[in-house]
Amino acid sequence: MERALITGVAGFIGSHLAAGLLRQGWSVTGLDSRSPASDPVAAENLAAVGGDPRFHFVAADVTGGDLAIFCEGVQAVFHLAALAGVRRSWGDRFGDYLSCNVLGTQRLLEACAATDVPRLVFASSSSAYGPGTGKPSREDDPPLPLSPYGVSKLAAERLCLAYASQRGAATSVVALRYFTVYGPRQRPDMAFSRLMRAALSGRAMSLYGTGAQRRDFTYVSDAVAATIAAATADVRAEVVNVASGRSVPLSDARRAIARLAGTDIPAQRRVAQPGDVEATTADLAKASELLGYQPAVELEEGLRGQWEWLAAKDDQAAVALTEATA
Ligand SMILES: NC(=O)c1ccc[n+]([C@@H]2O[C@H](COP(=O)([O-])OP(=O)(O)OC[C@H]3O[C@@H](n4cnc5c(N)ncnc54)[C@H](O)[C@@H]3O)[C@@H](O)[C@H]2O)c1
Numbered sequence: 209m210e211r212a213l214i215t216g217v218a219g220f221i222g223s224h225l226a227a228g229l230l231r232q233g234w235s236v237t238g239l240d241s242r243s244p245a246s247d248p249v250a251a252e253n254l255a256a257v258g259g260d261p262r263f264h265f266v267a268a269d270v271t272g273g274d275l276a277i278f279c280e281g282v283q284a285v286f287h288l289a290a291l292a293g294v295r296r297s298w299g300d301r302f303g304d305y306l307s308c309n310v311l312g313t314q315r316l317l318e319a320c321a322a323t324d325v326p327r328l329v330f331a332s333s334s335s336a337y338g339p340g341t342g343k344p345s346r347e348d349d350p351p352l353p354l355s356p357y358g359v360s361k362l363a364a365e366r367l368c369l370a371y372a373s374q375r376g377a378a379t380s381v382v383a384l385r386y387f388t389v390y391g392p393r394q395r396p397d398m399a400f401s402r403l404m405r406a407a408l409s410g411r412a413m414s415l416y417g418t419g420a421q422r423r424d425f426t427y428v429s430d431a432v433a434a435t436i437a438a439a440t441a442d443v444r445a446e447v448v449n450v451a452s453g454r455s456v457p458l459s460d461a462r463r464a465i466a467r468l469a470g471t472d473i474p475a476q477r478r479v480a481q482p483g484d485v486e487a488t489t490a491d492l493a494k495a496s497e498l499l500g501y502q503p504a505v506e507l508e509e510g511l512r513g514q515w516e517w518l519a520a521k522d523d524q525a526a527v528a529l530t531e532a533t534a
Contacts, residue, residue, distance in 0.1 A: 212236050276318075
């Protein structure tokens with residue numbers, strides 16, 4: 209049986225990745241600084257995998273302590289632990305971003321090297337690109353991150369490539385640039401989560417920018433498929449986009465969510481936040497070639513998946529879903 213270590217397992221993508229690896233027959237050690245024993249979000253995220261005897265959770269922080277003990281005998285390390293989100297990365301919190309996203313990654317790379325882990329898959333971000341060129345972003349475009357968060361992800365990505373490019377390095381690396389991932393258990397600070405909560409509560413949400421900003425939204429099962437494929441891809445040190453390949457205005461997504469909710473979504477317009485880019489869109493040729501990746505979930509279907517998850521725990525969302533289906 210193949211063994212994996214996932215850092216950030218109690219988070220949105222990490223919890224889906226754990227479930228995906230278990231489905232494919234892996235055993236999984238999941239590491240996170242948030243423990244399901246004390247954190248309700250972590251508990252909810254890990255509910256589906258917690259009872260599986262091949263899943264083992266460890267409460268640990270990538271910024272301190274011995275990480276090598278978790279890497280022993282592991283075929284792939286999936287490094288997702290990070291402080292995510294652009295807006296909070298400005299100001300005083302940057303030190304935390306630096307420590308978690310950059311130093312934490314370097315510590316894990318050392319641990320992988322010390323224990324001869326064959327493959328590290330790193331969760332990088334489309335934020336590394338910055339404003340883009342107007343054309344779908346390619347992995348060899350010059351990275352120009354516009355936010356401290358993007359800078360931290362790019363720095364960590366470069367560390368991964370530097371370690372993997374050393375002569376005789378045991379650990380090869382795939383750094384995946386995820387483009388705005390969504391689906392069940394999406395982080396509460398992300399736009400679709402906030403839009404859905406506003407639709408249910410009737411309380412106006414802050415909508416940054418004009419709504420015309422475009423994003424290449426990636427459904428979480430597509431992100432997981434690419435991530436698992438990256439564990440065994442025949443490469444040494446590569447950066448690869450993971451996206452849907454289709455860029456959609458946020459205002460269109462808002463309308464689609466309003467249709468699911470059967471109500472308008474109250475919103476207060478606010479100025480665009482520093483670090484938010486106008487548009488993201490990915491070129492997926494390299495993902496297709498190296499990972500055999502093809503996105504499978506269209507936006508309408510994916511939004512429905514996220515709303516169905518909400519409906520399972522919220523009566524009002526369930527009623528709206530029934531009416532939208534009738
Ligand atoms: N969600 C997206 O759209 C998106 C886009 C691009 C990149 N990413 C990257 O993908 C990864 C997962 O994102 P997510 O949306 O699931 O975020 P998330 O916040 O839901 O998950 C991150 C997890 O990492 C854990 N963590 C944070 N600091 C830690 C530390 N020092 N030690 C151990 N665990 C720690 C958190 O507790 C959390 O459970 C992140 O690296 C993020 O930067 C996400």
